[in-house]
Amino acid sequence: xxxxxxxxxxxxxxxxxxxxxxxxxxxxxxxxxxxxxxxxxxxxxxxxxxxxxxxxxxxxxxxxxxxxxxxxxxxxxxxxxxxxxxxxxxxxxxxxxxxxxxxxxxxxxxxxxxxxxxxxxxxxxxxxxxxxxxxxxxxxxxxxxxxxxxxxxxxxxxxxxxxxxxxxxxxxxxxxxxxxxxxxxxxxxxxxxxxxxxxxxxxxxxxxxxxxxxxxxxxxxxxxxxxxxxxxxxxxxxxxxxxxxxxxxxxxxxxxxxxxxxxxxxxxxxxxxxxxxxxxxxxxxxxxxxxxxxxxxxxxxxxxxxxxxxxxxxxxxxxxxxxxxxxxxxxxxxxxxxxxxxxxxxxxxxxxxxxxxxxxxxxxxxxxxxxxxxxxx
Ligand SMILES: [Mn+2]
Numbered sequence: 106x107x108x109x110x111x112x113x114x115x116x117x118x119x120x121x122x123x124x125x126x127x128x129x130x131x132x133x134x135x136x137x138x139x140x141x142x143x144x145x146x147x148x149x150x151x152x153x154x155x156x157x158x159x160x161x162x163x164x165x166x167x168x169x170x171x172x173x174x175x176x177x178x179x180x181x182x183x184x185x186x187x188x189x190x191x192x193x194x195x196x197x198x199x200x201x202x203x204x205x206x207x208x209x210x211x212x213x214x215x216x217x218x219x220x221x222x223x224x225x226x227x228x229x230x231x232x233x234x235x236x237x238x239x240x241x242x243x244x245x246x247x248x249x250x251x252x253x254x255x256x257x258x259x260x261x262x263x264x265x266x267x268x269x270x271x272x273x274x275x276x277x278x279x280x281x282x283x284x285x286x287x288x289x290x291x292x293x294x295x296x297x298x299x300x301x302x303x304x305x306x307x308x309x310x311x312x313x314x315x316x317x318x319x320x321x322x323x324x325x326x327x328x329x330x331x332x333x334x335x336x337x338x339x340x341x342x343x344x345x346x347x348x349x350x351x352x353x354x355x356x357x358x359x360x361x362x363x364x365x366x367x368x369x370x371x372x373x374x375x376x377x378x379x380x381x382x383x384x385x386x387x388x389x390x391x392x393x394x395x396x397x398x399x400x401x402x403x404x405x406x407x408x409x410x411x412x413x414x415x416x417x418x419x420x421x422x423x424x425x426x427x428x429x430x431x432x433x434x435x436x437x438x439x440x441x442x443x444x445x446x447x448x449x450x451x452x453x454x455x456x457x458x459x460x461x462x463x464x465x466x467x468x469x470x471x472x473x474x475x476x477x478x479x480x481x482x
Contacts, residue, residue, distance in 0.1 A: 158208070159207070159208055159209060159210035159238070159239070160208055160210055161186065161187075161206065161208040161209045161210055161211075162184050162185055162186025162187070162210060162211045162212075162213075163186055163187055163188075163189060163203055163206075163209060163211070163212050163213070164176070164177050164180040164181065164184075164186060164187070164188045164189070164212075164213040164214075164215060165188075165189045165191060165196070165199050165200065165203065165212070165213070165214050165215070165217065166180070166188055166189075166190060166191075166213075166214075166215040166216055166217070167190075167191070167192070167193075167215065167216035167217050167272075168190035168191055168192055168330075168334065168337075168340055169192050169330070169331070169334065169398070170216075170298055170299070170327065170330060170331075171273075171294055171295050171297075171298035171299075171323060171326050171327045171330055172216050172271045172272050172273050172295040172296075172298060172299045173190070173215065173216040173217075173272070174190070174326075174330055174340065174343055174344055174347065175273040175291045175292065175294065175295040175326075175347060176215035176216050176244065176272045176273045176276050176295070177190065177215060177344045178291055178343075178344045178345075178346075178347035178348040179273060179276045179277060179280070179284060179288050179291060179292070179347075179348070180213045180215065180276060180280075181344060181345070181348040182283070182284055182285070182288060182348040182349075182350075183276075183280040183283035183284055184211065184213070184280075184283070186211070188341065188344045189202075189203070190337065190340050190341065190344070191217070192334075193217070193453075193462070193464075194464065196217050196223070197223060197226060197227070197230075200214075200227070200230045201230065203234075204230055204233050204234055204237075207237075209234075209237075209239050210239065210240065211239070211240045211241075211242075212234060212239055212240070212241045212242070213241075213242050213243075213244065214241070214242070214243045214244070214245075215244050215245065215272050215276065216244070216245060216246075216271075216272035216273075217245060218245055218247025218248070218249070218455055218456060219245075219247070219249060219250070219253060219455075220444050220447075220448065220453045220454060220455040221250075221444055221445070221448045221453070221455075222448055222452075222453035223453065224250060224253045227253070228253065228256050228257065228260075231243075231257060231260060231262050232260050235260045235261060235262065240263075241262045241263065242262070242263040242264075242265065243257060243262055243263070243264050243265070243266070244265040244266070244272055244275055244276055244279070245265075245266055245272055246266065246267055246268050246269070246270060246271055246272055246275065246299075246301075247268070247440070247455065247456055247457065248268060248438070248440050248441060248444075248455065248456070248457070248458075249266060254266065265279055269301075269304050269305070270296070270301060270304050270305070270306050270307055271292075271295050271296045271298075271299040271301040271304075271307065272295070272299075273291065273292045273295035273296070274292045274295065274296050274301070274304075274306050274307050274310065275306075276292070277289060277291075277292040277310070278306055285350060287350035288350075289310050289313055290313075290314060290319070290322075290352070291347050292307075292310055293307070293310040293311050293313070293314055293319050293323075294319060294322050294323035294326055294353070295323075296310060296311065297311070297319060297320060297323035297324075298323050298324075298326070298327050300459070300460070302319075322352060322353045322354065324363070325353045325354070325359050325360055325363040326343075326353045326359070328362065328363040328366035328367070329343065329353070329356075329359050329362050329363065329366075330343065331366065331396070331398075331399065332362060332365070332366050334396075343356070369395065369399075370399065370403075373395065373399060373400055373403055374403055374407070376400075377390060377400060377403040377404055377407050378407055381404055381407060381408055383408050383409075383410060384410075384474070384475070384478040385478060385482070386410060386411070386412060386478050386481050386482050387408070387410050387411075387412040387413065387414055387474070387477065387478050387481065388404050388405060388407070388408020388409070388410045388412070388413050388414070389404065389408075389413070389414040389415070389416070389474050390404045390414075390415055390416075391415075391416055391417070391418075392415050392416065392417045393417070395417075396417065396426075397415040397416055397417040397426055397427060397428040398415070398428040398462070400415040400428075401413050401414070401415035401428035401429065401430045402430055404430075405430045405431070405432060410432075411431060411432040411434045411435040411481075412429065412430070412431050412432070412435055412439065412477070412481055413429070413430045414427060414428070414429050414474060414477065415427070415428045416428070416465070416470060416474075418467065423466065423467050424452065424464050424465060424466055424467055425464070425465045425466075425467060425470045425473075426462070426463075426464060427443075427447075427454070427462060427463040427464070427465055427470075427473065428462050429443055429456075429460070429461050429462065429463070429477070430459060430460055431458065431459035431460070432459075433459075435458075435459060435481070437458075437480070437481050438458040439456070439457070439458060439459060439460070439461050439481070440455050440456040440457050440458055440460075440461040441455070441458075442477065442480050442481065443455060443456070443461045443462075443463050443477070444456075444461075444463075446463075446473060446476055446477060446480065447463035447464065447465055447473065450465055450466065450469040450472060450473055450476075451466050451469065452464045452465040452466055452469070452473075
């Protein structure tokens, strides 16, 4: 209770300062004063009928890479509110939670692609949110079933979707007027990490900054995100620091942490050389002591094939988490193929043309790899 009082005192003090400033300036701001008073009056009512008032802004975003974390940061800078950071398996659980939040006013969902397995439940959840008068914006760049876009627009979910620009660049582009100059740097780093700095908007943003400076910032950011996946508080801290216009090198210990990560990766090269196997069209490897996504680029590169697959068992879940990468020569859309294949085997998956992931039931992993090998020739 004491805390609440303190906060309201502080707020009151701020408002007084505002009033003084307003007096000093123009007539327009006199109108603001009145509005402010009205807001204050409203707030008193709010305390009484707290249950019925919606105030919360929430952004659910992807926690595993720079694009997801940066999207959450720019939404926070533009609209305030809190971020809920999730991976693909946790995405639906988080949505099911926010649907129950009676205070929720505005929801953003960023950088979280949908698959055949999740899209129907997603539309159901969005329908419930819209019935509760929650304003919902879905911003993403992963391949999407056009029927899902139609269904979302029908229930007045705002859909910002372009497969040609990363999510953060789209957030930046949509809400530029609410963001500061530094936000363009945050978006640039996200574009680099998603291999999308060569796209129309992404390349314009990169041109603002020195290329090498942007590359090292994006890379250090990525290593800090990947290396802190099990520390949700740290990921939240990154969102706050980026929203607060900090450069990655201004966040303490990020470069030191990145050094530890590159050492781990260099050990990975030796492991992949030893353990990798090849089929006609792909290289693949089971990963035991790190994430699959950290190894998959090495599996593709060192196998000499145009597609690499790395998979790691999630022992408690009876599944394999699978990462798939394609080289520039890979002409098929891996995200679409993996979505259909994983779904047909009782799992789920999807993503981009040259980078995607899947969840595959443990007994089906061999079938997944042999079938993928057949489908990508
Ligand atoms: Mn992305």
